[in-house]
Amino acid sequence: MTATEEILDEVPWSGVSPDAARRLMVAAVEAFAERGYHATTTRDIAGRAGMSPAALYIHYKTKEELLHKISTIGHAKAVAILQSAADAEGTPAERLEQAVRHFVVWHAGHHTTARVVQYELDALDAEHRAEVVQLRRQCDAAVRRILTDGVKAGDFEVPDIPGATLAVLSLCIDVARWFNVAGRRTPDEVGASYADLVLRMVGARPRS
Template identity: 50%
Template sequence: MLAAVESFASRGYHATTTRDIAGAAGMSPAALYVHFPSKAALLFAISESGHQQTLTLVETVAAGDESPREKIRRIVEDFVAWHARRHTIARVVQYELQALPEQEYAVVKDLRRRIERRMRDVIAEGVKQGAFAVDDVHTAARAVLSLGVDVARWYTDRPGGKTPEALGHDYARLVLRMLGAGSEPLTEESHTEQAT
């Protein structure tokens, strides 16, 4: 799977052959075939795993007892850091959807719907409690997810760049402001943060 991720990310899904992947994994094409009967099966395994990881990350925080503000802060921190840290797999996950066969695409699409729904639910909860001021929860949720997803496109591990965690922290603050949460920290553990 890692060999496939690298191959798909560097030359694109369509231009990669199962022979390339087997070679990169140090296996014979026949040995690869035992685990994955097709290139599409490999893409699906990678895509499903990546989507499941990000869904779990969002659902774990969303199911907790914290305030909507704290939930959004943690979801954005984790979601952004994941897309930075795992930017190679994230690129395959986010940009090779259309290469999935119809049935597999439906499974992944369902995972994506659940991620968006969770995000909308947390934002809507915050609006209801007066913590956020958002006209259009759907557009706001899309924008928050977009900020995280696009990190996979531009993030590199170059020295001197922000760590995935630092980027997640900065983006969480930007997102809270975007949602109208104000700049003042509302939770105790945030009281030491500089208010901007």
């Protein structure tokens, strides 16, 4: 199995137990993605999971707690993908290619989860949002590190590293908005094409 197949194949909630807590998380992601966080009730979520509202409260005290767990797991996955690319062997161009490719595959293959993770940040309470902002800073730092290494090595030409870091992450994240499983491109094809576009953005020659 290739690394991108593993990213596509992985269920983000596979580590959540017991089974009922995991089912509720899957139901919450679907409900939040379909109707938005504020339009979803804990009753909706329990219903989708085939459970009673009382059964939900055994696992999650509030709807916000569910969103917080979803957001944390999603962001932790993003951090892992980007740090693993930043830490990889190889040239800065190869590490950047891996970062973009895997980050895009995650956002395309798990676009329903990614939309909730990316668009419902404002619904988190202040303490949880601060936690998630820390994880987002780690994403930013991983990409910035690759760009900085590339500039130092003379492989990239980037006049504004923070601005380029933001643009690279933004381009990948927005895949979750437009990606359509019925569309012509597979997650891996989008990832490969975006990696080439990003290598051009940073002034590196694509390996073609």
